[in-house]
Amino acid sequence: MSATRVASPPRPAVDPPAGPRSVPTLLRHLAVALVAALAVLVLSYQLDPFRNFQLATVAAYVCATAGLTVLTGLCGQLSLGHGALMAVGAYTVALCQHALVDRGLTSGALLPVSLGVAVLVTVLVGAVVGVAAARLRGPYLAGLTLAVAVVVPASAVTFDGLLNGEQGLTVPTAPAPAALGSAFPYERWQLWLAAPAALLCLVLLANLVRSRYGRAFRAVRDDEVAARLAGIHVARTQVVAFVVSAAAAGLGGALLAVLAQSVSPGAFGLTLSLFLVMAVVIGGLGRLAGAVWGAVALVALPDLAHSVTDLLTLAPTTARRLEGNLPLAIFGSTLIVVMIAAPGGVQGALSRLGRALRKRRPTHPTHHPAPPDR
Amino acid sequence: MDRFLFLTLDGLSRGAVHAAFALALVLIWRAGRIVNFAQGAMAVAAAYVAYAVTAATGSYWAGFVAALVAGVLLGALVDVAVMRLVDHRSPLNPVIVALGLVLLIQAVLGMIHGNEYLPVQAPFSRTALTAGGLAVLSPYDLFVLATVGVVGATLVWIFTRTAVGLRMRAAAFAPEVSRLLGVDVAGMRTLGWALASGVGALAGMLVVPTELGLHPHAMDLVFVTAFTAAVVGGLDSPPGAVVGGLGVGLLLSYVSGYAGGDLIPLAVLALLLAVMLLRPGGLFAPVNARRV
Numbered sequence A: 001m002s003a004t005r006v007a008s009p010p011r012p013a014v015d016p017p018a019g020p021r022s023v024p025t026l027l028r029h030l031a032v033a034l035v036a037a038l039a040v041l042v043l044s045y046q047l048d049p050f051r052n053f054q055l056a057t058v059a060a061y062v063c064a065t066a067g068l069t070v071l072t073g074l075c076g077q078l079s080l081g082h083g084a085l086m087a088v089g090a091y092t093v094a095l096c097q098h099a100l101v102d103r104g105l106t107s108g109a110l111l112p113v114s115l116g117v118a119v120l121v122t123v124l125v126g127a128v129v130g131v132a133a134a135r136l137r138g139p140y141l142a143g144l145t146l147a148v149a150v151v152v153p154a155s156a157v158t159f160d161g162l163l164n165g166e167q168g169l170t171v172p173t174a175p176a177p178a179a180l181g182s183a184f185p186y187e188r189w190q191l192w193l194a195a196p197a198a199l200l201c202l203v204l205l206a207n208l209v210r211s212r213y214g215r216a217f218r219a220v221r222d223d224e225v226a227a228r229l230a231g232i233h234v235a236r237t238q239v240v241a242f243v244v245s246a247a248a249a250g251l252g253g254a255l256l257a258v259l260a261q262s263v264s265p266g267a268f269g270l271t272l273s274l275f276l277v278m279a280v281v282i283g284g285l286g287r288l289a290g291a292v293w294g295a296v297a298l299v300a301l302p303d304l305a306h307s308v309t310d311l312l313t314l315a316p317t318t319a320r321r322l323e324g325n326l327p328l329a330i331f332g333s334t335l336i337v338v339m340i341a342a343p344g345g346v347q348g349a350l351s352r353l354g355r356a357l358r359k360r361r362p363t364h365p366t367h368h369p370a371p372p373d374r
Numbered sequence B: 001m002d003r004f005l006f007l008t009l010d011g012l013s014r015g016a017v018h019a020a021f022a023l024a025l026v027l028i029w030r031a032g033r034i035v036n037f038a039q040g041a042m043a044v045a046a047a048y049v050a051y052a053v054t055a056a057t058g059s060y061w062a063g064f065v066a067a068l069v070a071g072v073l074l075g076a077l078v079d080v081a082v083m084r085l086v087d088h089r090s091p092l093n094p095v096i097v098a099l100g101l102v103l104l105i106q107a108v109l110g111m112i113h114g115n116e117y118l119p120v121q122a123p124f125s126r127t128a129l130t131a132g133g134l135a136v137l138s139p140y141d142l143f144v145l146a147t148v149g150v151v152g153a154t155l156v157w158i159f160t161r162t163a164v165g166l167r168m169r170a171a172a173f174a175p176e177v178s179r180l181l182g183v184d185v186a187g188m189r190t191l192g193w194a195l196a197s198g199v200g201a202l203a204g205m206l207v208v209p210t211e212l213g214l215h216p217h218a219m220d221l222v223f224v225t226a227f228t229a230a231v232v233g234g235l236d237s238p239p240g241a242v243v244g245g246l247g248v249g250l251l252l253s254y255v256s257g258y259a260g261g262d263l264i265p266l267a268v269l270a271l272l273l274a275v276m277l278l279r280p281g282g283l284f285a286p287v288n289a290r291r292v
Helices: A025-046 A049-074 A082-102 A108-133 A136-156 A187-211 A212-220 A224-229 A233-258 A270-283 A288-311 A314-342 A345-360 B004-030 B039-057 B060-081 B092-113 B139-161 B164-175 B175-180 B185-210 B220-233 B238-258 B259-277
Strands: none
Touching: A025 A049, A025 A187, A049 A082, A049 A187, A049 A233, A049 A270, A049 A288, A082 A108, A082 A136, A082 A233, A082 A270, A108 A233, A108 B259, A136 A270, A136 B092, A136 B220, A136 B259, A187 A212, A187 A233, A187 A288, A187 A314, A212 A224, A212 A233, A224 A233, A270 A314, A270 B092, A270 B220, A288 A314, A314 B092, B004 B039, B004 B139, B004 B164, B004 B185, B004 B220, B004 B238, B039 B060, B039 B092, B039 B185, B039 B220, B060 B185, B060 B220, B139 B164, B139 B185, B139 B220, B139 B238, B164 B175, B164 B185, B175 B185, B185 B220, B220 B238, B220 B259, B238 B259
8 A cells, every 4th residue: 555656666567476376266266265155154053143143244344345445455546435335235225125025025035136236226326426536536536435425324314205314224134044944043044145245245356356457456556647558548447446346335235234134324424434444454455355354353343342341340321432432442543553554454464474484484385375365 | 585695694604614624624735735534523622622621611712712722732743643654655545544533533532521412502692683674694603704704814814924834835835945945844734734723623613503512423524515615615725715615605505595404415415526527626726737
């Protein structure tokens, strides 16, 4: 990140060295995703229902943070409006599920349809913002997307009749299939819904990042003039990046709404948008693996703050104030410290650690494979 | 017609606050090429200081002065303790750090004062005076307009008539040359932050009584509106910020008066989009001011 405009003798837009592997990228990503899916499956039986639910929430956040990583880390566009895009996906899935239920359709198999519609609607909204955003740079873009983040939740009150104001909407969802048995915890089923969607999203994004488009993103980020000279249509590339990341955010928001079984403007305010930025920066800008770390932090930190305030014996009011605000304070100060001290974030630190270990033991390079980069 | 006159005057009074806030943004932009996204949160922090001081002393004016002092000190502190350490080579870095400050400040305020809305009294009546049967400005509106006018005039005086103002402008526009000529560039930037944050705190003090009350998020929408005003003016020009602020105030007053207050956020977004698409350099920038 700090290197974006720094060490710029216009870098040629080439792939990062692919190493000795010759397996096609798509197959490799699919294999990794399959292993991850199996791991989640096994894990879902080991964890109690609450942890299952938390993991499902992580999966929902992963979609949004991964999308934002592609946009900010790879294409160099900072969006503060992704919380609002998540809200668009969430409200769409709520309206869609209601429409289905009103027609008497309640099968769980229809959920993917609603999710698909949510992604489509978010793509449309993302395209509108993205076209405007493509003409803007740095703080201007941040300001515009900040306006989106503040205004979109507020407009839920404006369109009171459709969106039910501050109250929000419920998201009717089908129960887990009866074939799984009556003792099957619903939270595990939620994880089974959310994790495949997140993995699919990650595979698609990882592939995009390694494709021609991904190279164009990086070229635009590093030097717009050089990218233009190389024949890249800068504005179009930026719009594509924005639309792709909007789609991912929409999916994430829709999943979040399905998990919570409700959606309200309060859940998608400016703070969520800032949290997402925070998550991708702390995770490590420009690395999809970093987006996963960021999503984990988003879910784990409030939980951690809760445990901390439980440990301290405090008056109930103080405890409530601390519990709500401690994660915010931690996130805020972490963000400042990370930006000043270690712009690579968690994933950057891990990569450095991995490289250092490999250097120390050059004879066993396979013992410390690099974390999946980009 | 009466209604139009009332809405116009009301819009000018609202716009004055946004102009002051936009002015704060422009000051920092000129001092260090940073849009201070933490401006709103910093102003809220100053307003909380005022709230505490007023509660302790029983005097609105003691709180008012305390807010200004707190704003100036907070601005200087943010520059010295945080912004100076940030790598400014990518324009995104200071923006992200400012966002971290927003979360941190709002969280600390919430921890100290709670996340409820605290009622804040205005120092003057907010009922409109009538002149010849027409409802015109309230005493509070007059106070707002006068304060913003005094601040604007003072800033103009500082920047055009004093040696410090000259050094600040030099440090902003030609840092290297200024340094060679013996100007403390970093110090001037800190001074710019302090001034801007003081003006922001003032704007916060003026706007909080007209909103629901004091709340860690009280300035979120005000920040967006003021940013819009600053962009309308071009981010680089203090007169542009004032005109932009007044224009945005008028627009919002007409929208809420004729169409409904709920539409204000959407109107702000529409205006921001329109300005950025049609004249991204703002109304006061020469056409070729920004390229590529």
